[in-house]
Structures are given as C-alpha cells and as structure tokens.
Amino acid sequence: MRFFKTLSIVFLICGLVSVASADLALLKQGVSDYKNKSFVNAAIKFYDLTKNNSLDEELKIKAEYYLGLSLYSLKLYQASSYPIVKVIQSKSNKYKKKSLLKLIAISNKLGDQRMLDFALSAIDVNDIQKSADDIYYFKLASLSYDKGDMSGAINHLKTSIGRNPKNEAALNLLALSYLKKNETENAINSYLKLLELYDGRESSHIKRSYTVLNTARAYFQAKKYAQAVEFYIKIYKNSEAYRESLPELGWTYFYLGQYAKAQGVLQSLHSPFYENFFEPESLVLRAILLNYNCNSEAAEVVVNNYNSNYSNILKILTDWAALKANIIDVMAEVNYANEVLLNEKSKKESSIETIKNYGGKIPFKVTRTMLKDSRLKAITDTFLIIKNESESTKKLFGNIQNSLKPYLDSIYDDRINFYNNQIVVIFNKVVQGLEKKLSYYTQQMMFVNYEIIDEKKKQTRVRSNQADQFTEVSDRQEKNKKIKISSVSKDMKYWPFDGEFWKDEIGNTLYFGESLCVQE
Amino acid sequence: MKIRHLINIFLGICLLLINFKIFAAEDSSEVVNKAISVKTIKKLNISDYSKIIPASEYSNYGVVQKIELPKSSRVQIKTGVTTVMSDAFASSYGLSLGAVYNFDETWGVGIGGAAYSSNQTSQISNINKTQMQNTDNFLSLKNSTNASIYITPMHGKWSVFNDKILPFEVYLAFGSGQVTDSLSKSSSATSASLGQLISLTNSSAADINLQWLSYTSKNLINPDQLTNSMLLTVSYSIFWPFVENR
Numbered sequence: 001m002r003f004f005k006t007l008s009i010v011f012l013i014c015g016l017v018s019v020a021s022a023d024l025a026l027l028k029q030g031v032s033d034y035k036n037k038s039f040v041n042a043a044i045k046f047y048d049l050t051k052n053n054s055l056d057e058e059l060k061i062k063a064e065y066y067l068g069l070s071l072y073s074l075k076l077y078q079a080s081s082y083p084i085v086k087v088i089q090s091k092s093n094k095y096k097k098k099s100l101l102k103l104i105a106i107s108n109k110l111g112d113q114r115m116l117d118f119a120l121s122a123i124d125v126n127d128i129q130k131s132a133d134d135i136y137y138f139k140l141a142s143l144s145y146d147k148g149d150m151s152g153a154i155n156h157l158k159t160s161i162g163r164n165p166k167n168e169a170a171l172n173l174l175a176l177s178y179l180k181k182n183e184t185e186n187a188i189n190s191y192l193k194l195l196e197l198y199d200g201r202e203s204s205h206i207k208r209s210y211t212v213l214n215t216a217r218a219y220f221q222a223k224k225y226a227q228a229v230e231f232y233i234k235i236y237k238n239s240e241a242y243r244e245s246l247p248e249l250g251w252t253y254f255y256l257g258q259y260a261k262a263q264g265v266l267q268s269l270h271s272p273f274y275e276n277f278f279e280p281e282s283l284v285l286r287a288i289l290l291n292y293n294c295n296s297e298a299a300e301v302v303v304n305n306y307n308s309n310y311s312n313i314l315k316i317l318t319d320w321a322a323l324k325a326n327i328i329d330v331m332a333e334v335n336y337a338n339e340v341l342l343n344e345k346s347k348k349e350s351s352i353e354t355i356k357n358y359g360g361k362i363p364f365k366v367t368r369t370m371l372k373d374s375r376l377k378a379i380t381d382t383f384l385i386i387k388n389e390s391e392s393t394k395k396l397f398g399n400i401q402n403s404l405k406p407y408l409d410s411i412y413d414d415r416i417n418f419y420n421n422q423i424v425v426i427f428n429k430v431v432q433g434l435e436k437k438l439s440y441y442t443q444q445m446m447f448v449n450y451e452i453i454d455e456k457k458k459q460t461r462v463r464s465n466q467a468d469q470f471t472e473v474s475d476r477q478e479k480n481k482k483i484k485i486s487s488v489s490k491d492m493k494y495w496p497f498d499g500e501f502w503k504d505e506i507g508n509t510l511y512f513g514e515s516l517c518v519q520e
Numbered sequence: 521m522k523i524r525h526l527i528n529i530f531l532g533i534c535l536l537l538i539n540f541k542i543f544a545a546e547d548s549s550e551v552v553n554k555a556i557s558v559k560t561i562k563k564l565n566i567s568d569y570s571k572i573i574p575a576s577e578y579s580n581y582g583v584v585q586k587i588e589l590p591k592s593s594r595v596q597i598k599t600g601v602t603t604v605m606s607d608a609f610a611s612s613y614g615l616s617l618g619a620v621y622n623f624d625e626t627w628g629v630g631i632g633g634a635a636y637s638s639n640q641t642s643q644i645s646n647i648n649k650t651q652m653q654n655t656d657n658f659l660s661l662k663n664s665t666n667a668s669i670y671i672t673p674m675h676g677k678w679s680v681f682n683d684k685i686l687p688f689e690v691y692l693a694f695g696s697g698q699v700t701d702s703l704s705k706s707s708s709a710t711s712a713s714l715g716q717l718i719s720l721t722n723s724s725a726a727d728i729n730l731q732w733l734s735y736t737s738k739n740l741i742n743p744d745q746l747t748n749s750m751l752l753t754v755s756y757s758i759f760w761p762f763v764e765n766r
Contacts, residue, residue, distance in 0.1 A: 267581055270569040279567065286572075298577050309567045312556055316564070319556070355565050363564040485582070490625055491590045493675060497581035499573075502677070504685050505583045513580035 023055050027063060034070055040396055043070035047404040050083070058094070061087055065095040068102065074396060076389050077109045079411050088122055104139055111382045117143060134164035141170070145177055153177045168197055168207065175214065184222035191215040209239035216245065216252075225256045237507055243274050246507075247282040254285065263289050263511035271501045276344075276355070278369040278434075280310050280441040287448045294517035296456040303449045306442075313366060314442060317435035320362060321428065327420040329361070330427045334380060336360040337367035366434065373430045376423075383419040386412065462518045477514040484512060588687040589719035590763060591622035591672070598727055600755020602634050606748065610638040610660040610702075616753050620670055628670035630693070634753070635663045638702060659701045659737055661749060666697025666711045666733075687719045699735045699749075709735035723762045729753040 030045035046067035064083040071080035087099040107116035141156035157174040175190035198208040216231035232249040246269040253262035266286045283306040290299035343354045390412035397405040604612040618632030638660035647653045675689040693713040700706045715729035731751040736744045
C-alpha cells in the first residue's frame with residue numbers, strides 16, 4: 001500500500017515537472033521565435049503562457065513582457081501597452097525599468113499623453129538618470145509644460161538639449177516655455193538657435209517656416225515690432241505658415257503705425273487664394289484701418305462683407321452645440337474636411353469642385369481651422385493609428401487559429417469606443433471655443449460699425465463746411481500716389497489694381513489711400 | 521349701392537390687409553428662427569471677398585513686385601534659329617548669335633549676327649530646270665550683322681492654363697549693320713526689331729524677334745535697289761551675372 005502511495009506521489013511530481021518543463025519549453029520557443037523575428041508566433045505563445053494559471057508568477061511576467069515586445073514589433077502599439085502596463089504594475093522588478101521605457105516609446109508612437117503621464121509618474125528619475133537620453137527629458141518637460149509648470153519644463157529641456165543640442169523639438173518647447181513665462185529674450189534666443197539648425201534647408205521647409213513665424217511672434221510679444229516684421233516677411237510664400245503670418249503682419253504694421261502697409265497685407269489675405277480659411281479677425285482689422293483713414297464707404301463694405309461671411313457661421317456653431325452630436329456626425333465633418341484638404345494637397349491648390357459637393361454641416365473653412373487645433377489633431381491622429389492597428393490584427397492573426405485574436409479585438413474595441421467618445425467631447429469643445437471667438441469678433445465688428453457711423457456723421461458735417469479742404473485731400477491723394485509709384489526702385493514693377501488677382505502678386509499689394517479725414 | 525355697403529367693403533379690405541400683414545410678420549419671424557439651409561451653408565464653405573473693394577477704391581490699390589528677370593547691368597547672350605520670312609524665291613534658315621548689354625530695365629545696346637543657308641523654292645527650281653532660265657540672280661541673304669540700341673517700354677505676364685505665370689516684356693531695337701547676299705555682295709543695312717522676351721527663370725529667357733532689314737542689293741535692271749527683308753528669330757537667352765532666387 002505504502003508502495004502505491006509513494007508511486008502516486010512520484011508520478012504526480014513527475015507530471016508537475018513535465019508540465020513545468022513544457023511551459024519552460026514553450027517560453028524558450030517563444031523567445032526563440034521573437035529573436036528570429038517571427039513575432040506573430042511568438043505573441044501567440046506568450047499570450048497562451050500568460051493565461052496559464054499554473055505558471056510561476058516570475059515566468060508569467062516574463063511572458064507578459066515578451067508579449068508586449070512582440071506586439072510592439074508587429075506595430076500593434078496600443079495592444080502592446082496592455083501587457084507592458086501589467087509588467088509595470090506587477091510586484092516583480094526585473095522587467096519594470098525596461099517596460100517603463102518601452103511604454104514611453106509606445107506613448108510616443110501613439111501620441112497618447114495620458115499613457116506618457118502614467119509611465120513618467122511610475123518611473124524613478126534617479127534610477128535611470130545616467131542612462132536616459134534627451135528624449136526622456138523632453139517627455140518629462142512636455143508633461144511639466146502641459147501641467148503649466150514652466151520652470152520645471154525649462155529645467156528638463158535644458159538637460160535634454162545638453163545631451164543633444166540638435167533636439168529640434170526640445171528647442172522649440174524651450175522657446176514656448178520661455179514665452180509662457182514672458183521671458184521673451186530667452187525665447188527669441190532659443191528660436192534663433194533652432195533656426196541655425198535649419199540652415200541650408202529649403203526655404204519652403206515646413207518646420208523652418210514655422211520657426212521663422214514663431215520668432216516673429218516672439219519679437220511681437222516682446223513689443224519689438226520692427227524686428228517682428230523682419231521675420232514675418234522672411235516666410236516663404238508657398239509655405240503653410242505664410243497665410244497664418246499675414247493677419248499677424250497686418251497687426252504688427254498697425255502697431256508700428258504703418259496703416260497703408262497693413263492694408264496692403266490684408267488685401268493679399270482677402271484674395272481668392274485664401275478664401276477657404278476662417279479669417280474674421282482680419283476683416284475687423286481692415287475695417288478699423290479704413291475707418292482710421294475716414295474712408296467710411298470702404299469700411300462699411302468690409303463690415304457688410306464680414307456679416308455676409310460670418311453672421312450665419314455664428315448661428316451654425318451655436319446650432320451645433322445644441323445638436324448633441326455623436327461620433328458619426330463628428331467623424332462626418334472631419335472626413336468631409338479631410339477629403340477637401342487631401343484634394344488640395346494633391347492638386348496643390350483648392351479644389352472648388354470638391355467644395356461644391358461638400359456635405360458637412362459646419363462650413364469647410366471653419367472645420368479646416370478646427371482640425372488645426374492641437375487637441376483635436378492629436379486625438380484624431382491617435383484614433384486613426386488605433387483604427388489602422390485594429391485592421392492590422394485582422395490581417396496578422398485572422399487566418400490563424402489562436403486565442404490571442406479575441407483578446408486583441410477586445411482591446412481595440414474598447415479603445416475605439418473610448419476615442420469615439422473623446423473625439424466628440426474635444427470636437428464640441430473646439431466648436432465652443434470657435435463660437436466664443438467668433439462671437440467676440442462679431443461684437444468688435446458691431447463696435448467698429450458704430451465708430452464708422454459716428455465718424456461718417458462727423459466728416460459729413462465738416463466737409464459740408466469745408467468743401468475746399470476736401471478737394472485738397474483728393475488732390476493730395478493722387479499726388480502722393482504718383483510720388484510713391486515713381487519712387488519704386490528700378491528692379492520692381494508697378495501694376496495698377498483692376499480687380500484681378502495673380503498668385504505671384506500675393507504679399508506685394510500696396511495701399512495708396514491717404515487719410516480722408518478733414519480736421520474741424 | 522349704399523354708403524353702408526361701401527363702408528363694409530372698405531372695412532373688409534382693411535381687415536384683409538391687416539391679416540395679411542400679421543401673417544407676413546409671422547412668416548418673417550419663422551424665417552429668422554429657421555435652421556440655416558444647406559444652400560446657405562454651402563455658400564459659407566468659402567468666404568466671398570469679391571466685393572470687398574468698391575470699384576471706386578481700385579485706384580487706391582496697386583502691386584509692386586520684383587522683376588522676375590532683372591536686366592540692369594547684365595549681359596544677355598542669345599543664340600537661336602532664324603528664318604527670312606519675306607523671301608518668296610528661297611527658303612532661308614540660319615543660326616543667330618547676339619549679345620546685349622542692358623544699362624537698366626529700359627535701355628541697352630547690343631550686337632548680333634546671323635548666317636543663313638538658302639534653298640531656292642520649288643517654283644524657282646522649276647523655272648531653272650524645266651524652262652532653262654538662269655535663276656542665279658534671285659538673291660537671298662548669306663549673312664547679316666548689326667549693332668542696335670534696345671528699348672523696353674512694355675512688360676506683362678501670361679497665365680498659362682491658370683497654372684503657370686510667364687512674365688514677358690516687349691522690346692524695340694533700332695540699329696544699322698551689314699548684309700551679304702548670295703552673290704557675296706556686301707552692303708550696309710538699317711534694322712528695326714520688335715521682340716518679346718519671355719522669362720523662363722531669373723537668368724534665362726526665350727526671345728522671339730521680328731526684324732526688318734533694309735539694304736541695297738544688286739538687281740538685273742537696277743544694279744542697286746533698296747531691298748527689305750523680314751526675319752523671324754527664336755532664340756534662347758542667358759543673362760550674366762546670375763542672380764540669387766528672388
């Protein structure tokens with residue numbers, strides 16, 4: 001009897017050892033598959049191991065870690081974050097540090113700030129300080145920046161730049177952090193260093209153009225308007241930053257008291273080439289400038305133009321807020337706008353045909369501005385990555401019998417639902433922000449309109465009393481225009497404006513209008 | 521009809537009008553609260569700036585832009601092909617070479633020359649071959665040289681398929697020179713040209729030139745007769761020194 005008892009125990013031990021050795025063999029096979037870049041097979045094996053309850057906890061963590069690495073290598077970043085987070089949250093310290101760094105990399109790929117926040121809050125800075133690279137410190141700085149801790153951000157960025165002086169993103173964020181602290185000189189210096197990195201790149205280079213624009217903005221914030229102009233006019237005309245710079249250049253000339261130049265800049269902006277953009281502010285400035293010159297007639301035309309282009313948009317945005325839009329409504333708007341933008345990109349100019357069939361409930365010029373909002377852009381980009389990853393899982397695991405695919409599907413369904421809700425929330429926030437902005441400009445325009453009427457009354461009264469002086473103003477205007485044209489340098493051409501717009505003339509428009517104000 | 525009836529009719533019309541006005545007011549208030557139509561939204565997709573400048577204000581605006589192909593203090597070297605369009609008796613084609621020094625954007629001086637190869641037209645060959653007539657005295661140009669003063673009074677630009685913009689300028693050249701005819705007789709010539717310089721880059725251009733040459737040539741009846749030739753030249757020009765991107 002005793003013999004049988006001993007035998008059964010021996011068999012049990014042998015059985016357990018054989019199971020354990022089978023698990024170990026599977027783990028070894030998985031690691032071998034991973035090293036041989038057979039990531040699909042490796043991921044399936046590691047997933048099966050993580051579901052094995054009899055497996056030793058330490059081995060399970062190892063399986064989770066390698067599952068994360070395999071999925072990461074398959075570019076399924078969102079899915080890879082799940083096992084990696086499990087490793088971080090486990091009691092085992094063996095893979096924790098590596099997992100945290102991997103999670104930072106995943107958050108970088110997905111553009112997921114919350115994931116980054118989680119990773120950085122779990123990480124012990126002293127633990128990896130020596131080995132950490134500039135990107136790690138840049139991420140820490142981004143987090144501080146988002147939390148509004150500019151001094152913290154600046155410290156981290158200095159370390160990041162110290163480790164890699166050519167880190168463009170770090171220099172850019174450093175300048176922004178200084179600007180938030182209103183340390184404009186430091187901000188300008190950071191931008192100038194960044195510009196040095198772009199030396200030799202084409203003037204149409206998008207990052208270079210935006211850095212020139214940001215330098216001009218920094219000078220503007222420092223109230224150094226003349227220097228700001230120097231940078232604004234350096235922006236290459238075919239770059240995306242150019243249109244954005246025009247209203248700002250208009251304001252800068254306005255602050256310099258160069259009203260004619262400001263008017264000329266706005267004339268370029270209010271040309272058919274930029275009619276697809278949301279530009280209410282520039283119309284307010286234009287009306288103000290014309291009213292400064294006592295040119296009430298022209299100013300009133302601008303006010304009417306503002307009303308015809310924007311009064312209904314305010315109502316549309318208000319209606320949208322009341323609509324309680326769902327993800328289908330929101331994505332329809334995003335997709336309609338993206339379709340036109342893609343068309344524009346491929347044809348290198350706006351496609352009127354695409355806009356004619358535009359089906360969005362929010363006008364295109366508004367939606368395109370909304371899509372540039374960093375919050376919306378970030379979340380729609382992440383959403384697209386996750387959707388693409390979800391499609392990839394079908395291709396990678398759909399044809400093989402495995403238990404991993406349902407797990408991946410559940411991850412992606414969960415994340416897609418999450419992002420659907422987030423996109424709606426952020427889209428609506430952006431709509432509200434724009435509605436608020438437009439509402440403010442509309443109020444400003446009403447105020448300007450009041451000023452125009454007031455000035456008109458005043459000037460009518462004065463002119464009726466001093467008709468001769470008014471004739472003098474007209475004569476002076478014609479005379480000054482002739483002087484201005486004749487003083488144009490020899491390597492320049494003068495073209496009179498007759499209602500035509502030529503693309504090569506953008507940014508070269510001059511305003512010859514003199515002040516029509518007659519003093520009492 | 522009694523006056524009472526008239527008053528009733530008048531009152532009825534008044535009531536109708538009042539009612540109509542009330543309904544109209546109701547209608548208009550509905551319009552105010554109505555959702556914006558798809559048509560209106562479509563209109564708002566793009567801003568309409570077409571009437572932002574009243575026509576009376578056009579004169580207040582102008583464009584001053586850098587010249588695409590600056591000529592001041594630059595040497596223009598041009599080479600191209602030329603044909604004598606006015607010669608009814610021979611098909612003449614040639615190669616031309618020229619150089620212009622531009623003092624500024626309007627004035628310049630230049631020299632040029634062309635060498636021609638001529639073939640009698642089929643009609644003249646026919647006279648020669650079938651009717652055995654001597655056609656050697658049907659003169660054609662052998663070469664020409666001239667020195668001219670250039671003046672550029674006009675400039676403009678073309679839009680090609682609403683896509684590419686080609687700036688151009690129109691110039692006039694007046695000068696004198698020498699021509700040699702197919703009998704190797706040389707004589708002095710007066711020349712006048714009308715040309716168009718189409719800018720390709722800021723240092724190169726296509727040049728289309730119509731040149732009139734007036735010179736004396738030998739004729740069987742009148743040994744020296746005033747002859748006029750019209751030449752069409754298409755050439756490619758390079759401007760030196762080169763300039764940076766503008």
